[in-house]
Amino acid sequence: MRASPPSDVGDSPMSIFSGETHLRILDISQRRPTGYEVHALTEPSLYLVRARVLDKEGIVNGSRLLVEENKVGPMSQLRYRDLSTNGEDIILEELIGAIKDNSELHLGFYNRANNISLKVHAFQLLPRIGKSKAQKMVQSRGMAGWQDFSEVDEACEIDSVTLLAERYLIEIEDPLNNRSILDNLIRSSN
Numbered sequence: 001m002r003a004s005p006p007s008d009v010g011d012s013p014m015s016i017f018s019g020e021t022h023l024r025i026l027d028i029s030q031r032r033p034t035g036y037e038v039h040a041l042t043e044p045s046l047y048l049v050r051a052r053v054l055d056k057e058g059i060v061n062g063s064r065l066l067v068e069e070n071k072v073g074p075m076s077q078l079r080y081r082d083l084s085t086n087g088e089d090i091i092l093e094e095l096i097g098a099i100k101d102n103s104e105l106h107l108g109f110y111n112r113a114n115n116i117s118l119k120v121h122a123f124q125l126l127p128r129i130g131k132s133k134a135q136k137m138v139q140s141r142g143m144a145g146w147q148d149f150s151e152v153d154e155a156c157e158i159d160s161v162t163l164l165a166e167r168y169l170i171e172i173e174d175p176l177n178n179r180s181i182l183d184n185l186i187r188s189s190n
Helices: 085-101 102-111 131-141 149-156 160-173 181-188
Strands: 022-030 037-041 046-051 063-064 073-077
Touching: 022 046, 022 085, 037 063, 037 085, 085 102, 085 160, 102 131, 102 149, 102 160, 102 181, 131 149, 149 160, 160 181
Parallel strands: none
Antiparallel strands: 022 037, 022 063, 037 046, 046 073
């Protein structure tokens, strides 16, 4: 007798999606014989998913949909390489929107980031941040940390939201990345 594999179906009590509240729609396409399929990012955990919807009224690329509405069917994880071209075109923009809409959760990265090893700081996981920039960021953060992203931007002379979104996209593209901010910061707290 073989054990059945774990289910990603959104209605399952053990689903990884059970804490998700919204979908950020990346693309919608018609599915036969009935209904539509959306490619979306979940919130707050930022999983890339596909889901069925019966009624597409009010659902367009870039819209935000409440998961509890009866419009959304079961969800399953979607690999980045299976994401539609339309979805690829707007995913970074939607990641930026998700970070801004739930800034406290995502600001935690900048306030809690520490050394990963003796030679690498977590700030260096962000695109275009090297060792010296990471050290300056740690010094400017101080003991109190930052209250919002604008403080990070001003103190570190970066676009903190965009850098974080770009890093999340790297992790979504390669889910086997062994240094995952999404898994260690965002998904572990939900």
